[in-house]
Amino acid sequence: MTFVVVEECIKCKHTECVEVCPVDCFHEGPNFLVIDPDECIDCGICEPECPVDAIYSEDDLPERQHKFIALNEELSAVWPVITEKKPAPDDADQWQGIPGKLQYLER
């Protein structure tokens, strides 16, 4: 099992989660965060920290978000680790809850 960052994070990228992770398993891309499934210890502390509910346990992942399991694994291998909180994008609130954001994912 691992925790997975899903579509809600795209273009919102709040970073409260990265500060609480005890094993520094978050990786940062241009407009999205991912969790390294090999590093995640399944402790669950990040899940309630996310203000846009973008973190799920792999076991509770909604069907439509299943593709994010592979995406987290793939992108965590290439993106750098992020351990310190930083300001969210200026327009983060405008993008909150907007469906179909996967098309805007920057790699």
Added chain:
Amino acid sequence: MLEQTLSIQPLKAKDFASDQDVRWCPGCGDYSILKALQKALAESGARRESTVVVSGIGCSSRLPYYLSTFGFHTIHGRAPAVATGIKIANPALDVWVVTGDGDCLSIGGNHALHALRRNINLNILLFNNEIYGLTKGQYSPTSAVGTRSSTSPKGSSEQPVKPCSFALGAGAGFIARSEATDQKRLPEILQRAKEHEGAAFVEILQNCIIFNDQAFDRFTASSVAADRQLFVRHGEPMLFGKAANMGVRMNQSTLKLEAFDLNDGVAGEKDVLLHDENNKFLAMLLMEMSYEVGFPMVFGVLYCNRDARYELDRHLTKEPDWQGLEQLFKGKSSWQV
């Protein structure tokens, strides 16, 4: 004659996870140890059917439920005694003991001492969070002086037990220390403990996020870890610091270890000690080093005495004159040997 070949597939870390929901507090260091142990079991080629994990009481001791191996959640402090029995009854089993600072060093100090002294081939993992977590935050035998808790509201005044020094004094042949969240090196240390023939003791510093949060931050926080931690490997120089510019040397006149900067001109790289995990005297000095007395905190395999063989089976080779429990009760009170 029909010949069948039984193919045994190598197991992955996930294969050692059970179907139970893991119930520790979110952010607990125990999750990290569980994952490291699953990795170590997979990488060492362990089999579920020949592995037993025995625990006492405490947050740490929930761990056997979360592994797909055999497990035994026993009584407070007595896990080493139960594990000893398991090992004697079936020496082919790979037996792990999971315990905490309260379970192992408070109520179970006596049992831990004797399991180590007898050099039973067990792997004892001490989850040290320097607090009683399951009972909601009383100070433990390893709590630092000054720890404020519900039972020490003005700060504890007692000297803490140093688990590695305790194990060395008790006679353990393998002693290591790790940080719970070190997912790179903890599995490696656990594998070494498994391979060791005899009592192996691993102190794992584990953060209790609820009752003793940040207890180890002074040397584990990512901003200071490189400068305040020394990871030792057998035969390698004891260097630490962001630029590996700090070394540890022996002061020949005081017989004490000293940490020094290689660039300050007082001493050079040739003075840096090489780690010798067979050297008990050096192990003792390393175990006593701490950030508070001007040293880095030392991690890795601190002591490994390969000559201390597991001898228990030697005493068990004779077939006992065993006629059953009933006969024992009804029998005489003396025996001829």
